[in-house]
Structures are given as structure tokens and as C-alpha cells.
Amino acid sequence: xxxxxxxxxxxxxxxxxxxxxxxxxxxxxxxxxxxxxxxxxxxxxxxxxxxxxxxxxxxxxxxxxxxxxxxxxxxxxxxxxxxxxxxxxxxxxxxxxxxxxxxxxxxxxxxxxxxxxxxxxxxxxxxxxxxxxxxxxxxxxxxxxxxxxxxxxxxxxxxxxxxxxxxxxxxxxxxxxxxxxxxxxxxxxxxxxxxxxxxxxxxxxxxxxxxxxxxxxxxxxxxxxxxxxxxxxxxxxxxxxxxxxxxxxxxxxxxxxxxxxxxxxxxxxxxxxxxxxxxxxxxxxxxxxxxxxxxxxxxxxxxxxxxxxxxxxxxxxxxxxxxxxxxxxxxxxxxxxxxxxxxxxxxxxxxxxxxxxxxxxxxxxxxxxxxxxxxxxxxxxxxxxxxxxxxxxxxxxxxxxxxxxxxxxxxxxxxxxxxxxxxxx
Numbered sequence: 001x002x003x004x005x006x007x008x009x010x011x012x013x014x015x016x017x018x019x020x021x022x023x024x025x026x027x028x029x030x031x032x033x034x035x036x037x038x039x040x041x042x043x044x045x046x047x048x049x050x051x052x053x054x055x056x057x058x059x060x061x062x063x064x065x066x067x068x069x070x071x072x073x074x075x076x077x078x079x080x081x082x083x084x085x086x087x088x089x090x091x092x093x094x095x096x097x098x099x100x101x102x103x104x105x106x107x108x109x110x111x112x113x114x115x116x117x118x119x120x121x122x123x124x125x126x127x128x129x130x131x132x133x134x135x136x137x138x139x140x141x142x143x144x145x146x147x148x149x150x151x152x153x154x155x156x157x158x159x160x161x162x163x164x165x166x167x168x169x170x171x172x173x174x175x176x177x178x179x180x181x182x183x184x185x186x187x188x189x190x191x192x193x194x195x196x197x198x199x200x201x202x203x204x205x206x207x208x209x210x211x212x213x214x215x216x217x218x219x220x221x222x223x224x225x226x227x228x229x230x231x232x233x234x235x236x237x238x239x240x241x242x243x244x245x246x247x248x249x250x251x252x253x254x255x256x257x258x259x260x261x262x263x264x265x266x267x268x269x270x271x272x273x274x275x276x277x278x279x280x281x282x283x284x285x286x287x288x289x290x291x292x293x294x295x296x297x298x299x300x301x302x303x304x305x306x307x308x309x310x311x312x313x314x315x316x317x318x319x320x321x322x323x324x325x326x327x328x329x330x331x332x333x334x335x336x337x338x339x340x341x342x343x344x345x346x347x348x349x350x351x352x353x354x355x356x357x358x359x360x361x362x363x364x365x366x367x368x369x370x371x372x373x374x375x376x377x378x379x380x381x382x383x384x385x386x387x388x389x390x391x392x393x394x395x396x397x398x399x400x401x402x403x404x405x406x407x408x409x410x411x412x413x414x415x416x417x418x419x420x421x422x423x424x425x
Contacts, residue, residue, distance in 0.1 A: 001019070015108070015110075024103070025102075032067040037055070065099055073094065092110070130283075163245075165188055167187070171235065174232070197219055199217045200215065299360070371417060372410060373410055382396055382400075
């Protein structure tokens with residue numbers, strides 16, 4: 001492969017002229033012949049046994065050229081881009097200039113990664129969220145555990161109150177006619193949950209077990225059923241049971257039931273430590289998020305739409321793989337949700353734009369700060385990946401080239417550089 005010329009035609013667009021030498025093209029033609037001869041019928045020869053020169057006499061000397069050029073394009077383009085010091089994003093056009101048994105020359109119109117500027121990435125001012133563990137946070141955590149260990153107790157000596165769970169029969173009528181889906185028996189409804197239309201739950205308050213009564217409500221204008229939206233309705237109600245949530249007392253016995261601690265003080269200390277770890281992790285993530293936003297604000301340059309499209313497609317493939325691990329796929333997901341392919345892509349576009357822009361920014365910082373991972377860091381990363389994929393490190397090295405690993409680690413170090421040089425209050 002020889003790079004004949006590299007010309008910038010517009011922003012982020014280059015036209016590369018590339019020559020593929022005779023030996024490379026001949027090898028590609030031979031490879032295509034061996035693939036296709038199995039399907040070619042030539043009189044006087046068994047299927048798949050016709051010599052190449054006979055096929056070329058029948059169909060022309062260039063019979064295998066088109067497919068052979070297709071075989072050559074990827075490697076030739078990669079080599080040409082590397083020689084031209086360009087990072088290809090996509091190829092929008094391929095045109096053959098000339099082709100013969102001596103090789104071929106082609107022109108490729110390519111979208112390339114942009115040259116961007118990143119300003120003010122050192123000394124970024126941000127505020128870290130508080131990690132103070134208050135008594136209120138500890139009590140909230142204990143209340144969650146109490147709620148999980150609560151039990152429902154039937155109330156017989158009072159009327160229903162907000163927060164109670166009522167077991168009811170109900171039937172709804174509009175203009176005196178029962179409507180579809182408006183009837184149920186022994187339905188558990190928590191008063192105040194907001195699960196029913198406005199005004200329904202509130203009107204059960206004050207009524208007693210075994211009481212039969214009617215309530216009047218109005219369906220919201222935005223209700224999902226066209227037949228009911230905005231309509232006045234009457235519901236006939238019977239309350240069979242009123243239940244209240246009974247929470248356990250917070251004492252040493254409760255602690256023994258829900259943890260491996262013996263006393264309430266020990267349990268609170270454990271909760272405090274866990275909350276502290278959670279708050280610290282949340283605060284660090286928030287710091288990282290703030291830094292990313294600040295860096296993105298200071299990126300200048302025109303980024304090709306093709307880069308965003310490529311990232312969206314990568315994210316969709318990742319999503320499809322996650323769905324497949326759960327027994328589904330992307331097409332089935334779209335059928336269930338009623339989303340069109342373009343709508344799914346649109347959903348991922350903002351995050352794709354953010355990822356691409358940040359990756360370019362960090363790669364620029366790598367260059368500006370001459371950031372390079374050490375051999376120890378590279379080996380450690382290979383070992384980590386080998387453990388994650390349950391493969392030998394040498395196998396991982398065969399699959400993931402050194403350049404890719406080095407670049408990924410350098411980008412990570414660039415993010416650490418930004419954080420280390422930030423002013424965090």
C-alpha cells in the first residue's frame with residue numbers, strides 16, 4: 001500500500017489517494033477466486049474445479065477484481081490514514097482511479113477525528129457535597145429497616161384513616177352505567193398512595209368495616225381512556241377490612257433480629273459507617289460529574305456528526321447485549337415499548353455526544369501534558385482484564401492491542417490529572 005496524496009477538502013474531511021501494489025492485489029484476487037470457484041459452473045469441469053485462467057477467459061480477466069478490491073480496502077485505508085496521521089471516523093465515498101493486474105489506485109473521501117482545543121482544564125473550582133452523617137440520616141435508615149420488617153394488623157375499633165390499607169369491593173358508573181375495568185373485589189388500597197384517581201382515596205377516610213357507601217369523583221382530562229377522561233363518575237364501595245402497618249420497636253431485640261449486632265448503639269455505629277461510605281462515594285461521583293461538565297464547557301472545535309452516530313450505534317450494541325443476557329433483544333424491546341429505531345437512537349444521542357466530546361477532550365489533554373502510562377500500569381491493566389474475562393493475560397494481549405490499552409489508560413490518567421489539579425472545596 002502506498003499513500004499517493006492526502007488533501008483536506010473541508011472541515012474534518014480528507015480525500016486520500018491510495019495505491020495498492022501488484023503483490024497485495026494479486027493475493028486478494030487469488031483469495032477471491034478460491035472462495036468463488038466453488039459456486040462457478042464451467043462446462044467440462046466438475047463444479048468448483050475450474051482453473052482460474054479458464055474462468056477469466058470465459059468472464060473476463062477482471063472477473064474477480066471488484067471483490068478483490070473490497071478485500072483490500074480496509075487494510076489499505078488503515079495504513080494510509082496512519083501514514084497521513086489521521087484518525088478515520090467514516091468513509092463516505094470510494095472511487096477507483098485505475099485497476100489492472102499490476103494493482104489498483106483509488107480515492108477515498110474520509111471523515112476524520114477533529115482537532116479540538118481544551119481551555120482552563122487546570123485549576124477548576126468545584127464544591128464537594130457534604131459527607132456528614134447526621135442523626136436524621138441514621139434514623140431514616142433504621143425506619144426503612146423497620147418498614148421492611150413491619151406487619152399488617154387488622155383494625156376493628158375505628159374508621160379508616162390516611163395511611164391505612166383498606167380491603168374493598170368497588171364498582172364504577174358513568175351516567176348510571178357500569179364501565180369496563182371499573183369493578184374489583186377484595187382490592188387492597190393504601191389510602192394516600194395516589195394509585196387511584198384524585199378524590200377517591202380521600203373519600204374512604206371516616207368509613208368503617210362492613211360499611212357500604214358511594215363516592216363521587218371526576219376523571220382527569222388527561223386520563224388514558226378516551227371514554228372516561230373528564231367524566232363524572234359514581235363508585236359504590238364496600239369496606240371489608242381496615243389494616244394498619246405495625247412497626248417493630250427499636251431496641252436491642254429488634255437489632256438482633258435484623259443484624260449481627262447485639263445492641264442498638266452497635267447497630268447505629270454500623271449504619272453510620274455504611275452511610276459514610278455511601279455519602280463519600282456519592283460525593284466523589286458528583287465531583288467527577290462536575291469536572292466533566294466544566295471540561296466540556298471549555299471544549300472548542302467542530303465534531304463530526306458521524307462520531308456521534310458511531311457512538312450511538314456502539315451504545316445500542318451494548319444495550320442489545322445486556323438485553324440478550326436477560327433473554328430478550330433490541331428488536332423485541334422496541335416491539336414491547338412501541339419505540340421506533342430512530343426514537344431509540346434519539347434517546348441515546350445526548351449521552352453519546354457527551355461521551356465523544358469528553359473522550360476527545362481527554363485525548364487532547366494527554367497530548368498537551370505528555371501523559372503516558374507506565375509499563376507496570378499497562379501490565380496491571382492486562383492482568384485486570386484477564387481476570388475479568390477469565391482468560392490468560394497473553395490471550396488478552398492478542399485480542400486487545402497495546403495501542404488501544406495504552407490510549408485508554410492515558411485517557412484515565414488525564415481525568416485523574418484534571419481532578420488532581422482542581423480546586424475542590
